[in-house]
Amino acid sequence: xxxxxxxxxxxxxxxxxxxxxxxxxxxxxxxxxxxxxxxxxxxxxxxxxxxxxxxxxxxxxxxxxxxxxxxxxxxxxxxxxxxxxxxxxxxxxxxxxxxxxxxxxxxxxxxxxxxxxxxxxxxxxxxxxxxxxxxxxxxxxxxxxxxxxxxxxxxx
Numbered sequence: 001x002x003x004x005x006x007x008x009x010x011x012x013x014x015x016x017x018x019x020x021x022x023x024x025x026x027x028x029x030x031x032x033x034x035x036x037x038x039x040x041x042x043x044x045x046x047x048x049x050x051x052x053x054x055x056x057x058x059x060x061x062x063x064x065x066x067x068x069x070x071x072x073x074x075x076x077x078x079x080x081x082x083x084x085x086x087x088x089x090x091x092x093x094x095x096x097x098x099x100x101x102x103x104x105x106x107x108x109x110x111x112x113x114x115x116x117x118x119x120x121x122x123x124x125x126x127x128x129x130x131x132x133x134x135x136x137x138x139x140x141x142x143x144x145x146x147x148x149x150x151x152x153x154x155x156x
Contacts, residue, residue, distance in 0.1 A: 001145065003029060004037035004061045006051055008069035008078050009128065013042045021067030024130035028137035036060060043069055048081035056085070056118035062148055064121060065137065068128030070113040078125050079112045086116035086123065090147075093124055093140065100139050101132060108132070115140075122147055 005025050011017040019040060026035055037055055041047040048069065055061045069078030083089065093115025101108025111132070113125030122144065126136035 001030075001033040001148070002036045002060060002062045003033050004039075004055045004064045005035060006048070006055075006064060006066045007038075007040040008043060008048055008066055009040065010042040010044075010075065012068075013040045020130040021126070021128045021133040024134045025065050025067055025126065025137055028134035030141055033063075043075040043077060045077045045081045045084070048078055049084045052082060052123060053085040053118065056121035056123065059120070061121055063144055064123045065133075065140075066113075066123070066125045067133045070111045070125050070127055072110055072112070076112070079114050082114060082116050082123055082125055086118055088117045090115035090117065090122075096139050097124075097126070097136050100135060101127070104135075105132075117151060120148070120152055122151065 005022050007019050007022040012019045039051055041051055055064055066078050069076045094113055097113055098109055098111055111127055116123045124140050126133045
């Protein structure tokens with residue numbers, strides 16, 4: 001599994017804050033998965049959408065995991081950027097992430113992260129908090145390879 005990690009944070013991009021979500025994702029990945037691309041962008045819809053589309057269209061990435069920009073704040077636009085470039089959405093991914101998150105943090109229901117498909121790439125929006133991002137990896141990991149198999153025309 002070739003994974004790209006996109007950190008969405010204006011403060012991290014400006015160097016005012018250390019990225020903790022991206023490293024938490026990387027640490028939580030199954031050992032057989034390889035991070036092939038990593039980038040930080042500001043909380044800007046166009047920057048997010050461009051990075052997602054370029055990676056998905058490159059044919060070099062199977063799974064894109066974003067961290068940050070999924071909350072209710074005025075600059076939280078990661079789900080909108082994902083929807084902008086998606087060919088299809090996968091509602092069950094966002095539902096599963098929120099369901100698992102609510103077990104330890106009731107406010108997890110406020111996360112707007114989603115799952116989507118562009119071409120042959122699965123995109124999953126994870127929270128910006130390190131614990132939420134790592135937890136999201138654990139939620140998606142058991143089904144990601146099956147999702148990619150079926151996206152590529154394999155049988156259920």
